Amino acid sequence: MEMDLKTALAETIAAAAGLPAGEVLEMIETPPDPKMGDAALPCFKLAKELRKAPPVIAQELAEKIEAPDFVARAEVTGGYLNFFYDRKFYAESVLQMLGKAREDWGRSEIGAGRTVVIDYSSVNIAKPFHIGHLSSTAIGSALYKIYQHLGYNVVGVNHLGDWGTQFGKLIAAYKMWGNDDEINRDSVSAMLKLYVRFHEEAEQDESLNEQGRAWFKKIEDGDEEALRIFGWFKELTLREAKRVYELLDVQFDSFAGESFYNDKIPAVLDELREKNLLEQSEGAFVVRLDEEGLPPAIILKSDGTTLYATRDLAAAEYRKKTYDFYKNLYVVAYQQNLHFKQLFAVLKKMGHAWADGCEHVAFGMVSLEDGTMSTRKGKIVLLEDVLKKAVEKTLAVIEEKNPGLADKKKAASDIGIGAVIFSTLSQSRIKDITFSFDRVLNYDGETGPYVQYTHTRCASVLARHEDTGAQADLTVLENDDAFAVLKLLASFPQTLVAASEKNEPFYVTRYLLDLAQAFNKYYYEYRIIDDNAAQTKARVALTQAVKDTLKTGLRLLGIKAPNKM
Structure with a gap:
């Protein structure tokens, strides 16, 4: 709604x-202090075009404009033309729209007919699902x-790490020391x-490393025993991962991992050769990226x-052919920045204009207060254990503060797991996170x-x-505190659009905190x-609107909104 008002104002x-409406819309801004207005037009950019001082332009426009119904008054302050909304009109409009939308507030069709592929989580087979x-x-x-929520067709891909020498090493270890009962348990x-x-x-x-390489060669060659053992490991890993995904309310549409693209790699290599992009370098085959200011992308090793790059090229081409994506997002840690720059650069050199729709959604690392993790050394913290601990700590708080709460275990699960998710999304994704139970459960x-x-x-x-059936007296919502809540409610749809444009869920967590703080005030x-x-x-209508919007925002983050806690 906020954007609709600014658009009408711009027109x-x-x-x-006598200017283009789109140009004016880009100039309109929200004053940092509500006392300065609800929308403002800085006239400084118009000074050169109209050959007048900004205060003169602002004054002339104030006298010339026939203000829309939703504007109570316009004031000139220096080179700014400030607009103050009619608060009763604003309240009526916001509450009416929210009353119709309820938990669909912010839903739109801006993504209609467009597909977004999102590659995320991407656990490794036979390795723990850790923090x-x-x-x-x-x-x-x-x-x-x-x-x-914005109307896009979305495809969630769990690009499983199910290829590499490490699996040969694991099978070798299993053959030497493994116990079937222990592994099944x-x-x-x-x-x-x-x-x-x-x-x-x-x-x-x-x-032993030679044995590991030999067993991986057997996987590559389709050896029956090697594939049987590896398939068993894969089944057990996915079963454990899916249990965690259910706790987090996470879903996927595809579990096509690295191995899925093995038979698609020859076509990619042929394409690279046909386009004269493959060059031999020290025995390996690479694609030069000098013009892009990047080191060569290694496509085939000397043996x-x-x-990864070879399989990711095949995966990108497969996703475009299969889903015809508008965006192809890779939610992967920032340590892979170079890899994705090279990947996208190679796709562009191959002549794929759609490579511009590929984006690396980078994020910082997660660590615990007592240090980092290493799978090889066994120093890891299982994500399921973190979630269980969060639920246990939440249950203890509930037992202390509200022992009579019905279905305490479900409430503890909703709050504890929600706290972990919210904490993860509570700052810009590129920042590193040091996880603390005391902080996230506050x-x-x-x-959260x-x-x-x-x-x-x-x-x-x-x-x-x-x-009682009484007609709502909306004048009671004209005070500054209620109006601050109303303006936040009106801005929710645009917040979701901004979150999608920047691929930043943090915009939603920040919004929910702002709305909660404004309502509590x-x-x-x-x-x-x-x-x-x-x-x-x-006032109850305002409360209902806040409740619905908080619930919608939390749901979009994968967090439950309990009615009691």
Whole structure:
């Protein structure tokens, strides 16, 4: 709605000034202080074109413009023309739209007919689903839901790490020391022990690495036993991963991993050769990227084996042919910045204009307060354990503060897991995260539980209200605190668009915190329910709008919105 008002305002100004409406719209801004207006036109850019001083232009426009119905007044301050909205009109418009949309607020069709492919989480077969996977999983899942809300057709891809010499090493370890009962019982944990033991033993006996390479060669050659063991490991890994995905409310449409593209690589190599892009360098085959200011992209090693880049080229071409994507997003840590720059550059050199739709959605690393992790050394923290610990700590808080709460375990799960997700998405994705349970489970800070608690506060108010059928007196929402809430509600659709344009779920978490804080300020300053039925009706409508928007925003992040906690 906020954008609609600015568009209407721009059209009015443009007609008076004899300028293109689009040009004026780009100039309109929101003043940093509400006392300076709800929208402002800086006239400095017009000075050269109109050959007048900015204050003169502002004054002439103020006298010439016939203000729209939603503008209460216009004021000139220096070189600015400030507009103040009619607050009653604004409240009526916002609440009417939200009343119709409810939890569909912000839904649009701007993405209609366009497909977005999102590659995220991408766990490794036979390796633990650890806290290092949290950012990719949470960011990718949030973007999946946001794009869907905006009308895009979304394809979630879990690009499984299921190819490489490490799997030969794991099979070699299994053949030497493995126990079927233990692996069936402990799944990835048992495989991790074998993986760690292999690397410890290989430091003393180099011949073990040869055995590992030999078993991977058997996988490549389609050996029946090697494929059977590897298929078993893959099944156990996915079963464990899917349990975590259910906890996080994460979904995928494809689990096509690296191995899926092996039979598609020859066509890519042929294409590169046909376009004279492959060059031999020290035995390997590369694509030169000197003009792009990048080191050569290695496509084939000197022994003829492929790399990540080779498989990613095949994957990108497959996704374009299969889904005809508008955007192809890779939610992968920033350590892979060079890899993706090279990948996209090679695709462009191959003549694929659609490479411009490929984007690396980079993010920072996740670590614990006591340090980083290493799979080879077995120093990892399972994501499932983190989620369980968050739920346990939340349950302890509930037992202390609200022991009579019904279905405490479900509430603890909704709050604890939601806190972990919200914390992961609570800052710009490129920043590194040091995970702290005490911080993410804080009910008073800028956290998920704080937003969820605001939602329960709204639900509590609505549960106490008895509708008398009175006509809402919207003048009661003209005060600064209510108007601040209304303006935030109106800006939610544009927040979602901005989040999609920048691939930043952080915009949504920041918005939810701002809305929760604005509503809580209003809640403490004004009684929502009192003896005046008409005023109560207006305040309750505002409360309902806040509740619906908080619930929608949380859902788009993959977080539940409990009514009691």
